[in-house]
Amino acid sequence: MEKKKIMSQEKPKIVCLPNGPYYLINSQEKKQVENLRNSEDEKYSNVIGIALCRCGASKNKPFCDGTHGVIGFKSERIEKSTDPKKRDYKGQKIIVHDNRAVCCHSKICVKTLSTVFDVNKRPWIDPDADNVEKLIEVVKKCPSGALSYTIEEKEYKDYDNKPMITVSKNGPYFVTGRIEIIGELFMDGVSKEHYALCRCGASKIKPFCDGMHAQIGFRDD
Numbered sequence: 001m002e003k004k005k006i007m008s009q010e011k012p013k014i015v016c017l018p019n020g021p022y023y024l025i026n027s028q029e030k031k032q033v034e035n036l037r038n039s040e041d042e043k044y045s046n047v048i049g050i051a052l053c054r055c056g057a058s059k060n061k062p063f064c065d066g067t068h069g070v071i072g073f074k075s076e077r078i079e080k081s082t083d084p085k086k087r088d089y090k091g092q093k094i095i096v097h098d099n100r101a102v103c104c105h106s107k108i109c110v111k112t113l114s115t116v117f118d119v120n121k122r123p124w125i126d127p128d129a130d131n132v133e134k135l136i137e138v139v140k141k142c143p144s145g146a147l148s149y150t151i152e153e154k155e156y157k158d159y160d161n162k163p164m165i166t167v168s169k170n171g172p173y174f175v176t177g178r179i180e181i182i183g184e185l186f187m188d189g190v191s192k193e194h195y196a197l198c199r200c201g202a203s204k205i206k207p208f209c210d211g212m213h214a215q216i217g218f219r220d221d
């Protein structure tokens, strides 16, 4: 997926507005709103945020244009279970974990290390088929956090990425750097350091992406 980036100096927070957009707050500091005053001629101050589309229908993506109200977008999670669909693939030096429940089908793993990740083989992950360092590098690039790994009984699923929200081409928002998402339930055992947020409106595990954008042919043109 091609990417364009939304960058911030401070670590942002994300609020998922019910049946509405994501509200991205880049700074908790209240700022004066220059052109809004009360009857006493006093300026108002507020935390300023950016509304990002998550219904998939805005004509001004990635920003919200209010279309969620017109189409009756519902943000309720259909799949209530937070159980991970996790499988382990054991190699001699490393165990690769794959959580299908949150895979966003970015295909980074199969495109960059097809020796290890091959959907035409069973099992589809063979940790011994290539160099372990290369394998770790690819696992760390998995944007949804579906892939993680264990070496010497320690699981690695959180990394040192910068706080960033990346708008992927025809896919979800890739969130990195432990950006807090207010009041939302993560799947059990997944990384809160990096995850993928649905922006097509069709995921069953909202606000997280479950790969449905590929099935519905979501386009962000």
Ligand code: FES
Pocket: 104, 171, 172, 173, 197, 198, 199, 200, 201, 202, 203, 208, 209, 210, 211, 212, 213, 214
């Ligand atoms: S963007 Fe992936 S399911 Fe909606």
